[in-house]
Amino acid sequence: MMPVTADQVATLRAYLKxxxxxxxxxxxxxxxxxxxxxxxVLLAAAFFKAVDRRFAENGTDxxxxxxxxxxxxxxxxxxxxxDPRIAERLIRAVYTDEDIDDIDGETVIGTQFLLLxxxxxxxxxxxxxxxxxxAEARALAxx
Amino acid sequence: MLVTDEQVAALRAYLVDDEEESDRLIGYxxxxxxxxxxxxxxxxAFFDAxxxxxxxxxxxxxxxxxxxxxxxxxxxxxxxxDPLNAERLIRTALGDGSVDDLDDEIRAAQMILLPVLIHExxxxxxxxxxxxxxxxxxxxxxxx
Numbered sequence: 001m002m003p004v005t006a007d008q009v010a011t012l013r014a015y016l017k018x019x020x021x022x023x024x025x026x027x028x029x030x031x032x033x034x035x036x037x038x039x040x041v042l043l044a045a046a047f048f049k050a051v052d053r054r055f056a057e058n059g060t061d062x063x064x065x066x067x068x069x070x071x072x073x074x075x076x077x078x079x080x081x082x083d084p085r086i087a088e089r090l091i092r093a094v095y096t097d098e099d100i101d102d103i104d105g106e107t108v109i110g111t112q113f114l115l116l117x118x119x120x121x122x123x124x125x126x127x128x129x130x131x132x133x134x135a136e137a138r139a140l141a142x143x
Numbered sequence: 144m145l146v147t148d149e150q151v152a153a154l155r156a157y158l159v160d161d162e163e164e165s166d167r168l169i170g171y172x173x174x175x176x177x178x179x180x181x182x183x184x185x186x187x188a189f190f191d192a193x194x195x196x197x198x199x200x201x202x203x204x205x206x207x208x209x210x211x212x213x214x215x216x217x218x219x220x221x222x223x224x225d226p227l228n229a230e231r232l233i234r235t236a237l238g239d240g241s242v243d244d245l246d247d248e249i250r251a252a253q254m255i256l257l258p259v260l261i262h263e264x265x266x267x268x269x270x271x272x273x274x275x276x277x278x279x280x281x282x283x284x285x286x287x
Contacts, residue, residue, distance in 0.1 A: 069211020069226075073204035079286035084226040086209070 001041065003136045008039045013044060013134055015137050016120045038140075038141075040109055046137035050119040056095040064091050071118040078114065087111050092124040146279045150181045151198050154188060155275055158261050182250065183285055188278035189253045191261035193236040206233050213259050240283070 011030060012025035030036050055064060059072060066089045072079040090111055094100040100108065153168035158233045172178050197205060210229045214221040228242075235242045242249055266274055 061221055065215040065221045066211055069208055069215070073207040073211070079203055079207050085222070088221070090251050 002034060002038060004038055004042045004141045005035070008035065008042050009134050009138055011039060012042055012137075015131065016117060016130060016134075019126060037094050042137060042141045043109065043112055043116065045141035046134065047090075047116045047119075048134065049137050050116055050123075051094040054119055054122075055091060058096075061088075061092075064088050067091075067118075068115075071115065074118075082111060082114055083107075087115055091115065144180055146180055146277075146282045149175075150177055150184050151275050151279055153181055154184055157280060158188075158258055158271065160258070162252050180282070182277055183282045185253060185257065187281040188208070188274065189232075189237045189257045189260075191274065191277055191281065192257055192264075194234050196260055196263065197233070197237055202236055203230075203234070205235075206230050209233070213256065215257050218255070221262070225250060228252050229256060250256070 007026065011026040013018075014026055027039075030039055043072070043114060055066075065084075065088060068082070068084050068091070072082050072084060086103055086107060089098055089100055090101070090108065091128065094102045120130070120133070123133075128132070145229050149168060149172060153165060153172060156165035156168055169178075169181070170183050186187055196209075207230060209225050210224070211232070213229070214226060218224060224249060228248045231240060232249060232252050233256070234240050261271075261274070263271075264274075
């Protein structure tokens, strides 16, 4: 697999910063299957990192359920878009042997996308913090 | 058919966590054909409890957070309560939507949610009797 590109990192960065104009512009430029695949791998790595930081060491099942509940409660749109049980399973799959093979790829990516945004918002990262986080995700994706 | 004293006693025992008495009375109702009336009473008590908790001004966000809290803190296994079913059930009691397609799931979710709602209210024994009487009146007025 090709290494993650600067454009893919910039796309995810724009999304996580809430710069949706820039995000729309950049995501349109991911115009090949390879580019989109690389972006999905980066997203999965970032999701892994964020969940690991938040839940792996001290998080309980109750924490995961509450977190997903709070994310879904933020808006009716989020409540409708996120299936709570799938979201909980995706989070647990990062640090347990929870099997998520039965969840289709589109749902996995879509849910990870939304949960990642919430996890990053909760961490209140400044610019440097976000850059460090994305660098770690990129390094993990490239492994 | 009108709600019987035994059905009210079974619900009372269930809500005060008297497992032995509740099992005994529900077992009796099973054998004597009184479970339908008990379900109607239970459903009415649930409707009332939901409306006391959330109405008149409620939001979907509140319902989502409430169900998440129940699953996170009131159950040994959060998977014992389907969150989407529970949210639909509460919203239906608030006049938003319907749950005609959720028979066994309705009962299971109500059995979990109603005690939590009542415990939150922390009714003293007299207030609990008022709650039961109100549910009984509502159940008695349901169409056959």
